[in-house]
Amino acid sequence: MSDFxxxxxxxxxxxxxxxxxxxxxxxxxxxxxxxxxxxxxEAGQHYDPADPKYITQLKWPYQSPRRGASTRYRPFGDxxxxxxxxxxxxxxxxxxxxxxxxxxRSRMLGxxxxxxxxxxxxxxxxxxxxxxxxGLGEDWPIGYEDVAPFYDEVDRLIGVFGTNENLPNDPDxxxxxxxxxxxxxMMLLKSNKNLGITTIPSRLSxxxxxxxxxxxxxxxxxxxxxxxxxxxxxxxxxxxxKPASKTKNMDTIYYAMAREVLTDTxxxxxxxxxxxxxxxxxxxxxxxxxxxxxxxACESARxxxxxxxxxFPDGLANSSGVVGKYxxxxxxxxxxxxxxxxxxxxxxxxxxxxxxxxxxxWWLDNKKLDFPRGYHIEYWGGMGMxxxxxxxxxxxxxxxxxDRNGNKKGGRRLWRFVExxxxxxxxxxxxxxxxx
Ligand SMILES: Cc1cc2nc3c(=O)[nH]c(=O)nc-3n(C[C@H](O)[C@H](O)[C@H](O)COP(=O)(O)OP(=O)(O)OC[C@H]3O[C@@H](n4cnc5c(N)ncnc54)[C@H](O)[C@@H]3O)c2cc1C
Ligand code: SF4
Numbered sequence: 001m002s003d004f005x006x007x008x009x010x011x012x013x014x015x016x017x018x019x020x021x022x023x024x025x026x027x028x029x030x031x032x033x034x035x036x037x038x039x040x041x042e043a044g045q046h047y048d049p050a051d052p053k054y055i056t057q058l059k060w061p062y063q064s065p066r067r068g069a070s071t072r073y074r075p076f077g078d079x080x081x082x083x084x085x086x087x088x089x090x091x092x093x094x095x096x097x098x099x100x101x102x103x104x105r106s107r108m109l110g111x112x113x114x115x116x117x118x119x120x121x122x123x124x125x126x127x128x129x130x131x132x133x134x135g136l137g138e139d140w141p142i143g144y145e146d147v148a149p150f151y152d153e154v155d156r157l158i159g160v161f162g163t164n165e166n167l168p169n170d171p172d173x174x175x176x177x178x179x180x181x182x183x184x185x186m187m188l189l190k191s192n193k194n195l196g197i198t199t200i201p202s203r204l205s206x207x208x209x210x211x212x213x214x215x216x217x218x219x220x221x222x223x224x225x226x227x228x229x230x231x232x233x234x235x236x237x238x239x240x241x242k243p244a245s246k247t248k249n250m251d252t253i254y255y256a257m258a259r260e261v262l263t264d265t266x267x268x269x270x271x272x273x274x275x276x277x278x279x280x281x282x283x284x285x286x287x288x289x290x291x292x293x294x295x296x297a298c299e300s301a302r303x304x305x306x307x308x309x310x311x312f313p314d315g316l317a318n319s320s321g322v323v324g325k326y327x328x329x330x331x332x333x334x335x336x337x338x339x340x341x342x343x344x345x346x347x348x349x350x351x352x353x354x355x356x357x358x359x360x361x362w363w364l365d366n367k368k369l370d371f372p373r374g375y376h377i378e379y380w381g382g383m384g385m386x387x388x389x390x391x392x393x394x395x396x397x398x399x400x401x402x403d404r405n406g407n408k409k410g411g412r413r414l415w416r417f418v419e420x421x422x423x424x425x426x427x428x429x430x431x432x433x434x435x436x
Contacts, residue, residue: 007282007283007284008285008286009284009285009286009287011039011286011287012287012288012289013037013038013039013251013287013288013289014037014288014290015027015031015037015038015039015288015289015290015291015292016038016039016040016041016273016287016288016290016291017031017038017039017040017041017294018041018258018273018292018295018300018303019041019042019043019111019293019294019295019296019300020040020042020109020110020236020237020252021106021110021112021236021294022111022112022113022236023294024042024111024236024292024294025111025236025239025241025244026154026240027292027294028240028241028244028250029241029243029244031244031249032244032245032249033244033247035249036249037249037250038244038249038250039250039251039252039253039286039288040241040244040250040251040252040253041253041256041258041275041286042108042109042252042253042254042255043107043255043256043257043278043295044083044107044108044109044111044254045083045107045108045109045254046109046252046254047081047083047108047109047114047227047237048109048238048242049081049114049226049227049229049231049238050229050231054081054227055229056078056079056080056081056226056227057079057221057223057226058221058223059079059226061387064078064079065078066078068387072085073085075104076115076225079223080115080226081114081115081225081235082106082108082115082225083106083107083108084105084106084107085104085105086102086103086104086105088105088107090278091105101329103298105299108237109236109237109241109252109254110235110236110237110238110240110241111236111296113234113237114227114236114237115225115227116235117204117355117378118205118206118224118234118354118355119202119203119204119355119359119378120155120158120160120203120204120234121170121203121361121376122144122151122170122173123144124167124168124169124170124171125143125145125168125169125171126168127144128140128142128144130373134366134372134373144171148171151173152173152174155173155175156174156211157239158239159205159206159209159215159234160173160203160204160205161175161176161177161178161179161201161202161204161206161207161208162175162176162178162200162201162202162203162204163175163178163200163201167198167200167361169361169362170361175203176207176208176211177208178201178202178208178357179201179208179220179352179353179357180357181201181357182350182352182357182382183342183382184339184379184381184382185356185357185358185379185381185382187339187342188379192360196363197360197377198360198361198363199358199360200359200360200361201357201358201359202355202356202358202359202378203359204353204355205233206218206224206233206353206354206355207232207233208353214231214239214242214243215230215231215238215239216228216231216232217230217232218230218232218233218353219232220351220352220353221354222351222352222353222354224353224354224355225354228354233354253275253286255278255279256275256276256277256284257275257277257278258274258275258295259273259274259275259276259283259303259306260274260303260306260308261273261291261303261304261307262274262285263307263309263311263312263316265309265310265311268312270289271288272285272286272287272288272291273285273286273288273291297327298324301323302324304316304317304318304323304324305318305323305324348383349383350382350383350384351384355378356378356379356380358379359377359378359379360376360377360379361376362374362375362376
């Protein structure tokens with residue numbers, strides 16, 4: 001390319017943050033509040049759930065040309081607040097050998113927090129000391145008591161509902177009032193009590209009471225996956241990036257796919273970020289004194305591996321050679337069933353928050369079981385607005401259906417363990433990671 005040139009912005013920022021999801025948004029919020037001049041690089045587009053351009057909340061299926069069905073770029077349906085997917089143009093990836101890994105990525109302000117489940121649980125004291133308990137993995141060098149004050153601060157900031165239960169490994173918090181269980185959840189509470197399965201109100205970051213003037217309160221439309229016009233659900237875009245921008249201390253660059261962290265040859269310190277403008281495919285550089293990688297776990301590892309130089313031939317922060325290895329995913333499985341006792345009941349609005357009102361934290365004693373750690377169970381069911389398709393729509397109309405979704409708790413060698421190594425070769429040949 002004869003006319004290829006790298007465009008460099010003149011300003012030197014205090015901090016450059018790559019990615020605006022849960023991690024990047026929190027860094028942006030805190031740093032801009034403290035007065036730092038920040039540049040936020042986001043590979044995806046702008047998003048504001050209250051901007052009419054993006055609103056899908058409370059829309060009827062017939063208001064979508066596809067009746068709400070999904071597309072490659074809207075994988076959870078036309079109304080869902082997830083822009084991205086498993087298969088993103090220009091961003092291929094490989095897996096090692098015959099291993100399988102489906103990598104879901106969001107490409108938008110706020111990353112995956114726009115459509116996540118808002119389940120906001122803390123690590124418990126045992127989660128920091130697992131090796132001491134079951135001999136698997138490693139103990140953390142810190143304990144629950146070290147992070148508890150920060151959990152408190154975050155829970156106050158984002159607003160989490162729940163109840164204090166004094167459970168050994170599911171710590172209490174500063175909770176907002178929890179919504180009442182609905183009929184199918186009352187039935188679950190009753191039967192689980194008989195079975196000895198601990199079942200308690202959910203812990204979701206949804207406002208059931210006002211916490212500030214910027215965000216409204218939940219009006220129970222059951223559609224958090226579409227994101228909330230009232231900002232009553234937590235997302236990084238609405239609750240962190242938006243206030244950070246308001247400070248005027250932050251410039252956000254959209255469609256900016258970071259390619260590499262640039263470093264000073266003498267000191268080895270970061271000097272900026274090279275990124276590709278995904279609309280024009282131009283390569284650009286932004287300069288800063290500090291660079292924060294918050295592009296999600298796999299993508300941040302890719303960036304480190306791709307940031308090679310004479311001083312860092314294996315990539316940045318990779319002298320140990322473990323960057324991109326030992327990635328661990330959380331897995332889930334679900335089961336559903338018809339509850340005859342719910343047949344022929346009166347129709348009424350059974351919407352609630354955008355998620356389950358009760359759940360079961362891990363309740364059994366692992367010493368008596370042949371596997372370590374555990375899982376939690378999320379319960380779904382009840383009546384709701386019918387949607388496109390069968391399996392996620394029509395069964396909601398009569399409320400006879402109940403579903404259990406078991407989510408495994410993190411732990412090595414637990415039922416399925418995803419261990420792979422990112423393939424630097426492939427990363428380096430696609431658009432946004434060109435070889436140097
Ligand atoms: C369907 C679903 C439901 C979930 N539900 C829950 C839940 O209920 N509770 C829970 O605790 N967790 C949940 N999670 C997980 C949670 O959403 C993630 O752990 C969390 O969002 C990770 O934050 P992050 O900042 O690391 O990454 P993300 O939130 O993914 O943000 C990364 C951002 O970086 C941007 N980016 C990526 N690469 C680059 C690049 N090279 N240059 C510039 N920008 C880049 C992306 O576009 C994105 O905006 C869920 C996830 C999914 C997919
Ligand atoms: S359920 Fe509540 S928080 Fe979620 S989108 Fe509806 S009104 Fe907003």
